[in-house]
Amino acid sequence: MPAEITSPTPRVMGRLRLVSQGLLGGGFPTVPDAVRWMTCMQAQDLGSALWAVGQRVPGTAASDVRAALDAGTVVRSWPMRGTLHLLAPEDLQWILSITGGRLMNSLAGRHRELGITSEDISHCRDIAFKTAEDLKAGGAPGASREQLFQAFEDAGQITKAQRGIHLLGSLCQRAWLVQGPMAGANGKVGVQQLFVPFDEWIPDSRELDRQEGIAELLFRYVRSHGPATIKDFAWWSQIPLTEARAALNEVQDRLVELQIGGSSYWLSPETAAMLDDDVPGSRSLLALPGFDEFLLGYQDRSLVLAPEFAELVVPGKNGVFKRIMVSGGEVVGTWARTGGKAVAVEAEPFAGVLGPAAERSFHAQGRAYLKFMAG
Template identity: 65%
Template structure:
């Protein structure tokens, strides 16, 4: 890396991550910004999406000129799906990649749930029974909401209360029997929900990768889209054992660059590493990112971009609910909130600095706020 490494700071590392994630106008080495929702999700490989509204805006920040309806349309068309490929957490993923991802990660997730399944009296026979129930229902209609599936389970003697139904349904998705498909609707109980579809019907031509090849591809795509990142970050992100991760690194080492920072090895794409030669852009960039964005949640160690003393401001009480973030110059510098709906909707900055946002930053935040409201209304 030459003398450029002597100028690396935590903020520079953060800006490299912004660049890799396509938050500075497109990923390094590409001709421009992402031109579609599908291209964005394919580059990111997986984008945290347990809160759908946050996931919509996470894509919106990476696809210039897009609207929330564009992301919903990608879900409706089936090119992007929302599933549980990693850590039992919902993510947006390219539809054609979901099956091989699940073949790598689902067995471990099922094992981690075994104790809870015993508490809920869920057996393999119960899962098979619910698979048959869902199959009969979906043979009669195109897609089913969670409530419709739970009603069918209950009618056939499968209790769904106390999270039992959630675990049964989740297991069917991890086993690639069901997958969340098109949006169920935009109003009432259907708002934000998706219809569950038969997996093979919704994703008829999935890619096929063996485990070794798949882990290597996951690692390469993760480092390109999230680098600089550590092997520990990736192992946490996917829950793939560290021994497999190290073996995968050997398969892709000629396609990534190692960068040492504070006596720790980070990896990133050659294109992102090349930014160090002329100065990493984004020092004056301010972004209003959603809660749960990959810029923060895509790493085991988040201290590079979020000072530990401010962590409670982003995740109050450590309850797993992440507030929307203001990111300036590669660091999380505050949070923001939305109030009201429709014409009364407003966006309010909550900077960590008690003195508030500097004038230039305040103007940038106003631009971001307007962009967000326009995106969500579209």
């Protein structure tokens, strides 16, 4: 059994999470290194995802993350919770094999409403492969969503009323298609990705059976997100709690347990070792993007975000996370990008004002963000 350590404060727990996520202590050397460590990084909003990586890889620019997507050293797909994430290409297929079935079962009712059958999905697979092949022959690196929808329509597959989105998502969930390079042309920065056949874009995938894969996913989640509970993992991955607990039995000898308020939090031994000294970052202030894994990657976010401020981060509980300021391991406010041509950043602290040192740190973070996004 792992050693037990008791009662770090919530702020210390938050700083341990910052360390685990590469947000304190120097980060990672490359974009693929950061993404591979995090396993899955929420990326429904691409701009937020770019900065989430940038905060973990010092000295990079948004163009470096886009270049990784263009090169296929990082992929963006729907591995869990029906939302887009960044992940290492070799990890996508085995994670889909664990999570995809449950997601597709949850969509079965909606597919019946839309008149989508398994034959329709197979038909659209063949259409998509032919479309991608024809475009490739003409020098295009992939097919846009609009090109695929037009091809579906031409073959009698209706795409209106979200039917096209569900057909395309089903092809990606089955690892027949994957999002590939950005769709920019003529020197313009792309805002969408092109779709390509999965096996062409990701020729080498790891193979893990379900039990082995869940254990691997849990271990990597705790290593990159800990301290975290088993319920946090089950929510994040959408793996049934019974299977998550069984996986914990397989990996807990490589983890450390913290007992706090009757709950078990798990983290890596390397992160736990920092409790022997002062955990770094007590004076740190970070301007993190909306949807960052530091906040979104847990079922219970009250450890780092006081419940009374939760609606200031997710107004109306609408699922849209605002950018957050994190001071010493605690979410202390939100921030916004303002202006038109003269772009700037503006702090929105919960307490109404930042102290002088925190104000200076925030503006340094703001300058780093603007430089990153412009690069």
